[in-house]
Amino acid sequence: MPHEVLSPPAEHDVPEIVLEYPDNRLLVELCGEFDRNLSQVEHALQLQIIRRGNQLVLMGEPHARLRGMEVLDTLYLRLEKGQHIEPGDIDGALRLGQGSAGETGDGQMEMFAASDVEIETRKKTVRPRTEAQKAYVKALFRHELAFGIGPAGTGKTYLAVAAGVNMMITGQVDKMILSRPAVEAGERLGFLPGDMKDKVDPYMQPLYDALNDFFPAKQVQKMLEEKKIEIAPLAFMRGRTLSNAFVVLDEAQNATTMQMKMFLTRLGEGSRMVITGDRSQVDLPRGVTSGLREAETLLGKVQGISFNYFTSKDVVRHPLVARIIEAYDAADERSG
Template identity: 40%
Template structure:
């Protein structure tokens, strides 16, 4: 290691590593394998980042896993001694090294406090910039505030975008509206088994995607249909009720169809507050309770102001109740929608016997998910790695449902395009066992709908 940044990227006889990326701690906690995502460019890790990672080594959350994995990877790469050349990241990749930094850089020492880790990371990046005149130096951080500070002092700063969705326009909606079809074609969906092959006589739909949904219209005539890749056909979708919950719009009807289909093992429901995504998922789970060993409802916990749950008063259950209450609220709605007292009693029985369990997402780790109907609420607050961890735990007979609103993100280092929910939707499109529905209309109340649209 070195005192400053003089040897971060020593001169080479040929120009093959055009950029130097200085990584912030939050990038590593987001993706421990990020150092292999910068192609042939070099990477610099400020010592302050290692100090911060040391605080995250112990724990069971995803960020603790990422910290431990990165530190083990870095240790294996560097060997016994880290030379001036740095450690190679592998064939076709650049080099990585750790920089100690020093006193705050002259550009910021009179305006920023050295006690703040972000300021020391910024200073290290500026030191690298001073020593390298012929190659771009870029600070990579998921912290918007740090990026703004870096730009203010003349340093290029960017978000980590390796797992970002390109744009909202390219985010799969799960449905299309087809207007102006022939009247006879719409009628065909209401005869026989409600199936129309996707041949030359079928709906004029270009490149349908597995489990994609369609609103097919001819003037006042219309039909809801879903495409199945297995038989290359469109199937009529009826507004089927689930445990007393009747769909109020086409999107909810599509959602319930996917939730009740045993062949679809992964479903994502995206929509604004009050669109009914969690409600229909829970209703479908209760409708199929006999087919599963357990119904699990989970939510990620993003504490207020990034403070740990330990700051809240009371025992563990008291700390968790505020986060789990929205799920209990949906159960209350289902109780009220069912006219018979027996339905409400059944829900309470399921809760008492743990057949229906509401739990924080962190408590799911280590559990065996066999024949589980698993609903993960507020999935927009999960990272791509957390999403992957959850899905890869699914055993035989398990169905996984993610619900979320990509416009209401509480996680400090995620946004609408970089969260795991958007990433999952983008990557799973076209898989036969996957279905996605975007719920657009709020059904909670007229007031809630107006507030969601205007405020």
């Protein structure tokens, strides 16, 4: 254990748990600037945490105190392994520690603390925060064609782009090609101002955002100019053979059956391909079959292709996003 418990466990109706951590330097990072990390845990668990020297005093409901101790231990273990703590890591620890019946998930907290899977990029090290993300990252490096399917905010595209950046900087591929279907969600392309690039760029912005997280901005611009990185609508892929490249198709639920077949058959020698999508956010016209759904049916048992699935428990955006997704899923089940 990373701490010494100086008061009895919470289930014995003691009003507080006192934790003492051995490394004061790590404790400072655990607490965060102006104790903001502790505040995040307090708010999430309806708990009060008081810092006294190298001790943390947890006060609140018995279950909340135990959960708080578990989350703080997990985060401290990450620090002991030389990792840093970001707000998303705290959200991840809070979410992973909670099973369906309010109990600790089997081995998930240990995996989160160990985080033995990571992706090195130019600007940062990216680590999966859930079991599903960990399996997905492994699949990205093990398979030539990988699917990541699940709701928004689960890191499908972000982790795929991070893996592509890693393969580029380590020389496994020569370039990256990032694509999305330019499907309108309420506003027609033709009504937007500017030339074709101006019309298309808003659809590609999430891919630019991910790249800028992993490369310095000037380097991204240079690689775009040199065509080492290409960001283009799905329609622009027709007729090409994509060799020695890391290729990502984002928002694949909005690809038609013909577009999906066209894209999948672009895979060339020495390339890796990742298809990401959310089956609940199809923007295709009524009656048009999603190519992602058909690909799942046809390719599910094809050797060399991996399918990884995410749920609301894997959401790494604001915790409220997970609750919103769960509410919509519940409504869909009732209407279905």
